[in-house]
Amino acid sequence: MEMNRRKFLAYLGTGTAALAAASAGLGSLTGGDKAYAARTADHLFGYKSNKVSGFFEPIAHSKVDDVILPKGFKYDVVAAYGDVINEAGDTFGFNNDFTVYFPIDGSNTHGLLWVNHEYSSDVFVHGQPGADGNYTAEQIKKMLYVQGGSVIEVRRDEKGVWKLDTQSKYARRVTGLTPTKLVGPAAGTKAVNGAVNVQGTFANCSGGMTLWNTLLTCEENFEETSGQAGLDATHYGWVVEVDPFDPTFEIRKHTALGRFNHENTAMGLSKDGRVVVYMGDDKKDACVYKFVSKNNYVPEMGRANTALLTEGTLYAADLKKGKWIALTIEAVQKALKDEKFKVPSLIKATKEELAAKFQTQADVCVNTHEAALILGATPTDRPEDIEICPFDNTFFVAHTNNDNHGNIHGHITRFFEKDSDLGAMEFDFEIFAAGGRQSGFSAPDNLTFDSNGNLWTVTDISSGSLNKGVFTSFANNGMFVIPTTGPNMGVAMQFASAPVEAEMTGPWFTPDESTLFLAVQHPGENTTDPSKPTSTWPRRPGDTMPRPAVIAITGFQF
Template sequence: METINLNRRKFLGYLGTGTVALAAASTGLGTLAPIAEAAHTADHLFAYDDLGLTPKAKPHAFFKPIMPTLEDELILPDGFSYDILAAYGDVINPKGDTFGFNCDFTIYFPIKGSNERGLLWVNLEYINDKYMKQQYMPLFMPNSSEDTMQRYHQGGAIIEVYRDKSGKWKMDTSSKYARRITGFTPFELTGPAAGSSAIGGKTTAIGTWANCSGGMTFWNTVLSCEENFETQARKSNLPSEHYGWVIEVDPFDVDDQTFKPRKHTALGRFNHENTCMGITKSGRIAVYMGDDKQNACVYKYISNGKYEAGKGKENSKLLEDGSLYVASFAQGRWIKLDATEVSKRVHDSKFSVPAVLKMRDQTVQSLRAMFPANATQAHVMVNTHEAAIILGGTPTDRPEDLEISPFDNSIFIAHTNNAAHGNIHGHITRIFEKEDDFESMEFMFEIFAAGGRQSGFSAPDNLTFDSDANLWVVTDMSESNIGKGVYEWHGNNGLFVLPTHGQNTGEAFQFASGPVGSELTGPWFTADEKTLFLAVQHPSATWPRRKGDVDPLPSVVAINGFKGNNLDKGNNGNKGKNK
């Protein structure tokens, strides 16, 4: 009989979430609970109603893990290959719009339920002036200024993609849906800050940029997150408080008029990485978010209203009216960001500036200006990081992507790194909400996996799940560190698979290695899990080397070779190269 070696703390932790089935699965005694009962998570697993999956003893059995490498190629396991869908400067539609720079987060939206034709939303995070050239601008914008090129090449792209009869993925440049969301797109402002003095009385904003990661709503729209927005706002002489928000776009709204692009101020303003959405036991929407900078916090938003599937995109209003909370890991609880309480604290004669804010040159006077005696929620939403720290939010090590496990409702957080704390390789945190409810104000947590030589990965970034409860993790080491010193063992940035149950829980198996200088971002599966979309950001040598390419070009790819749901094993063949 096989010996069961299950850590008692972990076992009790699983039971504490109400997921007895998962605890049984972890010991090899049972199967995972059906997803319809266990999870509400905004990812490709929306497509499934009842999986009832049996976990594999070795969840990496469907591919042979690769070794670290410094090769200037997108390296994949035997039996897998990739197709380049769009690269910087490629024309995407009949109008002549071009694909922007530094692609990041991706979401696939099926057309008529198809796993072989759909819309792909792609974030376009930032521009590198070294590669910014007029030749990559659309022909209808000749002789563009530097500011115009910078703002145009950021934001988001909606492209139509399909798999042809030979099995190759391509972009359909004749698509009526394909279009760009740029630094010039008009946005409506919603929520507490809209029209307030804290945002200059404005109800609209022009443009989006620094779009890092994001999420998918239950009503089939994109949530895209503005991260390092400050520099472009300053360069373009635009109000900084109009940026740093979560935007929402309907990819199927051809003219962006039926569902106008919007920025949701109720979700707070900070250096957003992504969003992940769940439904509480009472039927409300919960949105988890991270602030991607050193010594920053983890947030949760809970809507006041309840989600009604029949209302479709009207549910977007749930993101305009609710409460924003910050995590205190020291207390294991969520703290409500309340304007009255923040104002009361900063105007107390005994108030002293928290150390984290002192490092950002904040003073008592500047904080009192941010939060006047009559402060409203608008002031808190515009200055969310400061409010969170003042009220006791825990500063952490760059909380980037957060994802809800579709099997037990635990929340995984990629804490990328924080050299100031000596945490150079980062870690993945796992939160268990009390009573397995996203609306709970108490939680427990654990370090699910730590980066370093012992695990094989460093600087975890974007996350996604497959239907076998494997966590897919891309890494985000600085290009200046790759292959050097204490990072030498890692090779280029890559994509790793970490089982979240069974005997290999928390072990990292490398699935992909990116080209020289790049990071891999935005992994997203089609619903049948036969295709994985992935962005290759800031390659710096010669990739992708298509005919006519003169620069290394950020590109979004489709990875082939998967056998479908449960990621069937048995793939054999050659190293993954561009078809």
């Protein structure tokens, strides 16, 4: 740790402007072409920025049960588990993850915040199952309610404090009980047992923003909740679209984007104007995917562009060849009919069972991971968050870790599409930054960019491993900033430290980068006795338990 700290300080020199200087060369990649930069759907899309997010003095690792920030920065708890969010009495869900800020009337101080809610808790939410191992109907109802997502209205007052507006006309919950609709190739097919209208969304991990100003929330580890609730598992594991401003917009699950343990989406445009969506599959030995729409994006069509996500081609990455493999039923059936075909070791089925399973394109959509492996896509080390660099069209993948391969601390991979075209069928890649003692971080997870071209990443060391064994030197989970260009490219600097047994998730800047929203998930996760929690964060008046919460970080200097 001391070596890392010296490295940080040597990097900064005597002034905090050094970080901005390190990344100043990034603009030369695009010649200042704002139209080119606006090809990705993220917080930088269509906005002018003051490029303020690079100025801070890195902190040291910490074991303190609080959010620790650099000098000059502060945080406000905007919403925590159980908070009432509207006049109807809806409450903020549990284990918040992905956040995305939608300005109201272009404001950087007043907007809507979508927040994912990933999973529940026996200790803090619905209680333990009965002696028979089953939950009651009421427990299941609560389990489903606290997952999904929240639309909340937030404001920054005259004192600079971010607060929740409980009188909001927009605020609402989208939960595991909310009616949703399957759209795309698998909707209404045998592969999903004929369903079109399905119940709810849950296990919502990360997500993304669309070019038409809606959000995409991703269903990740859905198997446990769907099993406990007795719901059809084929109805979950999808990318789900929501319009935060319009509750009449039918919430839809895009089956063309595949069904797997989705972490997030990153949307951009190919050179010929088609929508491209990158996606990771958060499990060991999983693949990296992208979807390319059949038709072109038309900005004037607005929200109607959602139809682009129902028709196109889903691909998986072959890292050995540097090529994208089209996941089509024709290709899968051809592979399975080849006498030389051997079932990959990661698939627990016979060749005959696979041939029976894959009859239509809907079967490919529902069983995407198996289809990718059959066609030779490369298993990787938990590909979690993917983000497109808005300046040069490279994209970054947080490969969190995979102890099956001895990749204990994970790494961040940078991909280069051929001719910088997101629609290309060939690519190259590099290990951009590796976790470990030498870098000061372990288990990279969610990613985001600032307008200086710095990559921000949060870490996801499991609560059971924190401050133990080879993870001791990293202390609590945290957030790091890594320049993507210049002499210090790839050097990580710590910006924040999480409370005990928590991870930080869902980083998202306001358009002017004056505020960074961040979710603090599962503080005190290893608690077994609620009267003796291992964390007490955020310690608000009246709190008797640790509460997952969304915070707003301010202090960025103009």
